Amino acid sequence: MALPDAGTGAAPFLRIEGVSKSFGSFKAVNDVSLTVEKGEIFALLGGSGCGKTTLLRMLAGFEEPTAGRIFLDGRDMAGVQPWDRPVHMMFQSYALFPHMTVAKNIGYGLKHEKMTKAERDARVREMLDLVQLTQFAGRKPHQISGGQRQRVALARALARQPKLLLLDEPLAALDKKLREHTQFELMSIQQRTGVTFIVVTHDQEEAMTLADRIAVMDKGVVRQIGSPTEIYEFPNSRFVASFIGSITSFEAKVAGREGAHLVVDVPALGGRILARDVPGVVEGQAVTLAVRPEKLNLTKERPESPNAVEGMVKDLAYFGKDSLYRIALPSGALVQAHAVNARRGMEAARVADWDDKIWLSFDPGSAIVLAD
Amino acid sequence: MKRRPMFLITMLAFGFAFFYIPILSMIVYSFNESRLATVWGGFSTKWYASLFSNRQVVAALILSLKIAVISATIATILGTMAGIALARFRKFRGRTLFSGLVTAPLIMPEVITGISSLMFFIMLAEWIGWPAQRGFTTVTLAHITFSMVFVTTVVQARMSQADRAIEEAAMDLGSRPWQVMFDVTLPVIFPAIMSGWLLAFTISLDDVVITSFTTGPGSTTLPLLIWSKVKLGVTPDINALATLMVVVVGLGVVLAGIIMNRSAARARADERMAYRSNE
Amino acid sequence: MAEPSTLRDATAPVEPRQGGAFARWLDRRGWSDILIGGPYIWLLLLFLVPFLIVVAMSVATKTSTAPPISWGGEVPLLNWEPYQRVLSDGLYLRAFLTSVMNAGIAMILCLFIGYPMALGLVRVAPSWRNILLMLVILPFWTSFLLRVYAWMGLMGRNSWFNGMLTDAWNFLVPIDWAVRSIPMMNSNFAVVLVMVYTYLPFMILPLYASLERLDTTLDEAAMDLGSRPARVFWDVTLPQSVPGIIAGGMLVFIPAAGELVIPSLVGNASSPMIGRLISDEFSMARDWPMASAIAVMLLLLMVVPTMLYSHYQAKAGGSK
Known part of the structure; x- marks a missing residue:
């Protein structure tokens, strides 16, 4: 429907240029630059204290950057007060006005618009309809459930048609079951309204499902920006690789190039393996070789793969749909591997059992070489 | 673990007896027929009748109420401003002095506040010719000053519990700081403001020492009137007056307690409603 | 569900609303200036200035004019005589001592009555x-x-009440000691008794607040580890309620030490408390410098308990 028409040559909708924010000697945000296209869902992902919330608050206007500039739709936002910004925020605590009804909450921002009462009421009704809360219009925030409060907060922030909607941990206060449902609802509302969303979250799954693009932040710095697939499949650093999903990594050394592949020496795997080529690394350079557990194939027989090593099952955990194996290699290293339990049965379901010998292999394309 | 703490219960019983026996005794003796306040001479309500026909008492009561309402209202406005300022603005020039000024009247002995106010008004009259005479205005000014800091304490405590994000949300939705205050902050902390007002009202209505220093001829508040009578000893009409005041205040506090219980029950009902609304 | 038609028009240019100079000032910093400035100016004018006048008065010279003081002119600008008198005249020192004693005894009695009451309130x-x-x-x-x-x-x-006590007394003591009534009024005993009566809630409430916060599982843990209830009280409950004890103690001591109403009504005129002395010097003797000097000394006396109080308040606030 309303997919972002990115890259049409026009200037980016939101441009953050070298923005830093210090609190005393503490640098909360350090020289962040990024652009967001109109209609995109963009996620700022990182652990607590990584600067994502400070960045969000600078976009809302609650904090002024110490250095750098923010342009929204071509306009420099420096010195524009929160109440003058066409940017609205959905707060983590929802921050609903406890003394106002649901309808009053949603209509609050509209009193600053030049509209007649009828227009205002119509807009509120429209928003109530959008978030399916029409029957609760007259209730106070403490008379509705947590999920409903979240939708009121969303409707309130959308009512004034912001150019940019900031969502601070939008799903954190909901329980797991409700969270999944709400994720899709958020996406559908974003598509229908076409408003650009910036979501701050510490939950990588949430970021992966919701966002068109993700910026991974750490200690005030953006470590990588990309689509969920890019971030997951092609992390650019050990930090990003281990922050998103789980990973097994080994110390390695670049031995040379062979066709489209990189040859790396991995002592822990007992020899040389082939990996996807990464530009910039040179022969003899110390690197990290990383493999995601689900990219490892487990077989009883020696597979036809350039990257194969035999090990022994040391530990296994049965999760139902899949199992996690911890495999000891001859070098003494421990590797984690996931295998789907495709067959049904008590014993037959598993690929291997405790103390079984097993072959471990992976595609050169799945082996990630990380210089950082 | 569920032993009955007999010792503690005994102490509670003694404590409450200590609290209430003097007051009950005073109430009983207000119905005493005898002019001798401490010797029982039979039941009578004549002291109440004489109280209501005593124009001095009625005038003093009206004056006290007037001063208390005006001073509590202004003290609540100023005290709320100070409480919000201290809770919301972490850094401003002179904050240390300001927070000192807000706490000092709480611990300043009343007699010092009294003489300092009196000397201030006298010196002021000496320098600028105002106030020419002390009375209603000077008492009200003094009451505002020392009761506003109680309001500040109450409001500041409430503000530090309030979710800051609510104010930010209002600002984010287009409201300027002053609109945020009237639309959101004040309604949210309204119960604290009300209890601040009640506190200021009670303090003003009850004050003897500061009033006695800052008042002038013709402006006798009810506590001052009682003070001047009590200094001469115990009399049955003061017993009657005291009984009326205790009963009025007691009913007020009990009523407030019932209202608070009601709102707690309503909050529980809301919670159930919120739970059910999930379907 | 219908496509929300009005929602897709977020293309209006970003333009700040224009206001007058006053509106802009109000938005930027005027609002905080008003909020801070209003009460600030009020307190400076009606609290700090009067207080500074007291300090200035304490070094003025008493005259027979109206107002009955003067600085400079034919008298010295700074007159230290009131302070010298406060520190040398036994009357004033005794008054300070009486105040501290009465307030201190009242505080301790309040603690002994208030603590079990507060604990009882927590346990009922x-x-x-x-x-x-x-x-x-x-x-x-x-x-x-x-x-x-x-x-x-x-x-x-x-x-x-007096009659009841008198009967009890006469019943218990030898006949020679019998009295017609017990002279309770106009004594330090009466002052302390009434102080305990009026200030007891100030002791119970902070104690209750600090005891109520205590984790009862700690009690159970201590008992589980073999302590008897009395021992648990000493080892667990009491140490944790120290901030409440200090807070309550100071809330009783500070106003009690400067009390004027109680000693005036039930106290002994021949051994006055400091508050009464200030009032008498001021109103009866019309000696403003003397009254001010005593007031300043009383405030100095209050500094220590006040610091103690705010120290423990800050600690209690921080540990929440």
């Missing part, structure tokens, strides 16, 4: 607790003056 069934708490707070809302007055009625020579 929750359905009772609110009612009992209200009964503790209720006297606090009734007139202070009338609470003092109530005791005047009880302590008087002909009262039933």
Whole structure:
């Protein structure tokens, strides 16, 4: 429907240029630059204290950057007060006005618009309809459930048609079951309204499902920006690789190039393996070789793969749909591997059992070489 | 673990007896027929009748109420401003002095506040010719000053519990700081403001020492009137007056307690409603 | 669901609303200036200035003019004589001592009565607790003056209460010691008794607050580890309620030491407390410098307990 028409040559909708924010000697945000296209869902992902919330608050206007500039739709936002910004925020605590009804909450921002009462009421009704809360219009925030409060907060922030909607941990206060449902609802509302969303979250799954693009932040710095697939499949650093999903990594050394592949020496795997080529690394350079557990194939027989090593099952955990194996290699290293339990049965379901010998292999394309 | 703490219960019983026996005794003796306040001479309500026909008492009561309402209202406005300022603005020039000024009247002995106010008004009259005479205005000014800091304490405590994000949300939705205050902050902390007002009202209505220093001829508040009578000893009409005041205040506090219980029950009902609304 | 038609028009240019100079000032910093400035100026003018006048008065010279003081002119600009008198005249030193003694004894009695009451309030069934708490707070809302007055009625020579005590006394002691009534009024005993009566809620409430916060599983853990209940009290409950004890103690001591109403009504005129002395010097002797000097000394005396109080308050606030 309303997919972002990115890259049409026009200037980016939101441009953050070298923005830093210090609190005393503490640098909360350090020289962040990024652009967001109109209609995109963009996620700022990182652990607590990584600067994502400070960045969000600078976009809302609650904090002024110490250095750098923010342009929204071509306009420099420096010195524009929160109440003058066409940017609205959905707060983590929802921050609903406890003394106002649901309808009053949603209509609050509209009193600053030049509209007649009828227009205002119509807009509120429209928003109530959008978030399916029409029957609760007259209730106070403490008379509705947590999920409903979240939708009121969303409707309130959308009512004034912001150019940019900031969502601070939008799903954190909901329980797991409700969270999944709400994720899709958020996406559908974003598509229908076409408003650009910036979501701050510490939950990588949430970021992966919701966002068109993700910026991974750490200690005030953006470590990588990309689509969920890019971030997951092609992390650019050990930090990003281990922050998103789980990973097994080994110390390695670049031995040379062979066709489209990189040859790396991995002592822990007992020899040389082939990996996807990464530009910039040179022969003899110390690197990290990383493999995601689900990219490892487990077989009883020696597979036809350039990257194969035999090990022994040391530990296994049965999760139902899949199992996690911890495999000891001859070098003494421990590797984690996931295998789907495709067959049904008590014993037959598993690929291997405790103390079984097993072959471990992976595609050169799945082996990630990380210089950082 | 569920032993009955007999010792503690005994102490509670003694404590409450200590609290209430003097007051009950005073109430009983207000119905005493005898002019001798401490010797029982039979039941009578004549002291109440004489109280209501005593124009001095009625005038003093009206004056006290007037001063208390005006001073509590202004003290609540100023005290709320100070409480919000201290809770919301972490850094401003002179904050240390300001927070000192807000706490000092709480611990300043009343007699010092009294003489300092009196000397201030006298010196002021000496320098600028105002106030020419002390009375209603000077008492009200003094009451505002020392009761506003109680309001500040109450409001500041409430503000530090309030979710800051609510104010930010209002600002984010287009409201300027002053609109945020009237639309959101004040309604949210309204119960604290009300209890601040009640506190200021009670303090003003009850004050003897500061009033006695800052008042002038013709402006006798009810506590001052009682003070001047009590200094001469115990009399049955003061017993009657005291009984009326205790009963009025007691009913007020009990009523407030019932209202608070009601709102707690309503909050529980809301919670159930919120739970059910999930379907 | 219908496509929300009005929602897709977020293309209006970003333009700040224009306002007058006043509106812009109000938005930027005027609003905080007003909020801070209003009460600030009020307190500076009506609290700090009067207080500074007291300090200035304390080094002025008494005259027979109106107002009865002067600085400079034919008298020295700074007159230290009031302070010298406060520190050398036994009357003033005795008054300070009486104040500290009376307030201190009242504080300790309040602690011994208030602590078990507060603990009792924490331990009673929750359905009772609110009612009992209200009964503790209720006297606090009734007139202070009338609470003092109530005791005047009880302590008087002909009262039933005095009579009861007299009978008890006469029954217990040898016949030679018998009295017609117990002279309770106009004594330091009366002052302390009434102080305990009027200030007891100030002790119970902070104690209750600090005891209520305690984790009862700690008690159970201590008992589980073999401590008897009395031992648990000493080892677990009491140490944790120290901030409450200090807070309550200071809330009783500070106002009690500067008390004027109680000693004036039930106290002994020949050994006055400091508050009464200030009032008498000011109103009766019309010696403003002397009254001011005593006031300044009293405030200095209050500095230590006040610091102690705010120190423990800050600690209690930080540990929440």
